[in-house]
Amino acid sequence: MEDIIRTVNLTKQYGNKITVDRVSISVKQGEIYGFLGLNGAGKTTTIRALLGMSKPSSGEVYLFGQRWANGNPDLSRRVGYMVEVPYAYPTFTVRENLSLMARLRGLLVPRAVDEIMEQLNLTQYADSKAKDLSLGNAQKLGLAKALIHKPDVLILDEPTNALDPAGIVEVREMLRALASQQGVTVFISSHILEEISKMASRIGIIHKGVLLEELTTKDFETIRRKQLMIGTKDDRKAQAILSDSGYAVHSTSNNGFALLDDHAVKHPEHIARLLAHHEVPLTMLNIEEENLEHYFLNVIGAEEEKRIETIVDSL
Numbered sequence: 001m002e003d004i005i006r007t008v009n010l011t012k013q014y015g016n017k018i019t020v021d022r023v024s025i026s027v028k029q030g031e032i033y034g035f036l037g038l039n040g041a042g043k044t045t046t047i048r049a050l051l052g053m054s055k056p057s058s059g060e061v062y063l064f065g066q067r068w069a070n071g072n073p074d075l076s077r078r079v080g081y082m083v084e085v086p087y088a089y090p091t092f093t094v095r096e097n098l099s100l101m102a103r104l105r106g107l108l109v110p111r112a113v114d115e116i117m118e119q120l121n122l123t124q125y126a127d128s129k130a131k132d133l134s135l136g137n138a139q140k141l142g143l144a145k146a147l148i149h150k151p152d153v154l155i156l157d158e159p160t161n162a163l164d165p166a167g168i169v170e171v172r173e174m175l176r177a178l179a180s181q182q183g184v185t186v187f188i189s190s191h192i193l194e195e196i197s198k199m200a201s202r203i204g205i206i207h208k209g210v211l212l213e214e215l216t217t218k219d220f221e222t223i224r225r226k227q228l229m230i231g232t233k234d235d236r237k238a239q240a241i242l243s244d245s246g247y248a249v250h251s252t253s254n255n256g257f258a259l260l261d262d263h264a265v266k267h268p269e270h271i272a273r274l275l276a277h278h279e280v281p282l283t284m285l286n287i288e289e290e291n292l293e294h295y296f297l298n299v300i301g302a303e304e305e306k307r308i309e310t311i312v313d314s315l
């Protein structure tokens with residue numbers, strides 16, 4: 001399948017500070033690629049280079065297989081984007097803002113405007129001035145402007161930042177439908193792993209300008225550490241029994257304790273049987289998955305450790 005977005009060793013340097021460091025990414029048609037990083041990691045810088053808004057210091061960007069240099073107008077027609085705080089004319093209504101965008105894109109007004117307002121649940125705000133919109137609806141207006149011309153690729157920088165939980169679900173469902181039903185390729189940045197993992201098919205983790213890890217959402221599910229949480233009427237006795245049977249017992253911040261052993265996680269019924277056999281009544285037996293945010297911070301933490309080791313070694 002064709003790479004819709006591809007960067008090769010994309011690098012951006014401001015003065016002597018490298019903010020994006022040899023980032024190579026490829027995104028296939030219909031994929032939702034989640035670009036994940038803490039604040040200041042280099043997401044917006046990468047996205048601006050993807051969109052031709054800023055020139056890379058070195059490396060290349062390809063869109064639809066073509067070198068993207070100086071904003072090729074034929075390609076830009078196929079791209080929709082929303083970067084940082086979306087701009088709208090504050091004294092224009094939602095309908096007027098969208099009509100202006102539709103005209104700029106050479107679309108049929110008002111059909112395109114009505115359709116996109118419908119798609120983003122903005123119809124009820126058609127006559128509200130942009131300056132009077134809630135942050136969430138202003139964000140949706142930004143998305144509507146990005147989508148009005150039905151682009152083949154959608155590049156979004158933290159699009160759910162200002163949305164409430166219901167708005168996040170709405171946007172997530174819409175993006176998923178665009179990708180799966182219309183084959184739209186979505187590149188979306190965020191600093192919230194939990195949110196990205198619910199919609200992206202692939203995730204790239206960027207930290208201090210470096211792409212640390214790329215993995216599919218499926219990989220995530222297998223990599224995520226699982227643990228069996230156990231609560232009993234007599235935890236001390238239960239822990240002694242399990243230790244004697246060869247399980248490593250881990251204490252937890254909550255009540256009870258945990259087993260990380262693969263066998264215990266896969267066969268909690270064995271644990272239940274073992275404890276019942278020793279007449280220790282269970283009060284809880286629950287498999288918990290590692291919090292994704294925790295995983296993300298672990299990846300970044302491991303990289304920091306490596307960096308410090310390298311610095312220490314070179315002293």
Ligand SMILES: Nc1ncnc2c1ncn2[C@@H]1O[C@H](COP(=O)(O)OP(=O)(O)OP(=O)(O)O)[C@@H](O)[C@H]1O
Pocket residue numbers: 014019037038039040041042043044045046191
């Ligand atoms: N025009 C510029 N001149 C100098 N440094 C810049 C410029 N633009 C960005 N930077 C620096 O590049 C680094 C990456 O910034 P960037 O905005 O790409 O991060 P981000 O991952 O999008 O973070 P955020 O979520 O906070 O927007 C930051 O340290 C930032 O200060």
